[in-house]
Amino acid sequence: MDVRELIQQNSELLVSGFGDSKWPVSVDWELPDLLDQLPDLFQAIRAGSIAQLDFGEQGVERLIEFIPNRENRMYVGTCYSLTRWKPDPVEEEISFDDLETMLLEVKDQFLQALTDVAADLNDHPWVRAWAKACAKP
Numbered sequence: 001m002d003v004r005e006l007i008q009q010n011s012e013l014l015v016s017g018f019g020d021s022k023w024p025v026s027v028d029w030e031l032p033d034l035l036d037q038l039p040d041l042f043q044a045i046r047a048g049s050i051a052q053l054d055f056g057e058q059g060v061e062r063l064i065e066f067i068p069n070r071e072n073r074m075y076v077g078t079c080y081s082l083t084r085w086k087p088d089p090v091e092e093e094i095s096f097d098d099l100e101t102m103l104l105e106v107k108d109q110f111l112q113a114l115t116d117v118a119a120d121l122n123d124h125p126w127v128r129a130w131a132k133a134c135a136k137p
Helices: 004-008 030-047 096-123 125-134
Strands: 051-055 062-069 074-081 091-095
Touching (some): 004 030, 004 096, 030 051, 030 096, 030 125, 074 096, 091 096, 096 125
Antiparallel strands (some): 062 074, 074 091
């Protein structure tokens, strides 16, 4: 939360899918929530368990639930909307590896943005613990 103002000046958060090429998300509000959820997402995905990604901020209010199909190493993502917007399609498939890669990219881009605006924070114990929780084992 402390660095979001610095990051939002030079960064954009782009989330898409389920028939919408650009979700109404921002670095200011949704990025901190997304970053907070990443360690648990990685843990669930690496275990091949059910995972959820919640975009609960007012105006977005969408939840993606990822159900694993271990036989073909795919996740079926189901999008639930709490607004008038309706996902179309409601479900999308993504491989375990592609989902992990996409989330690793979020982590890596955040750490790069942090380096760009406040490099000294990369050594903060909270940032190091978060990055370690997201890192590939």
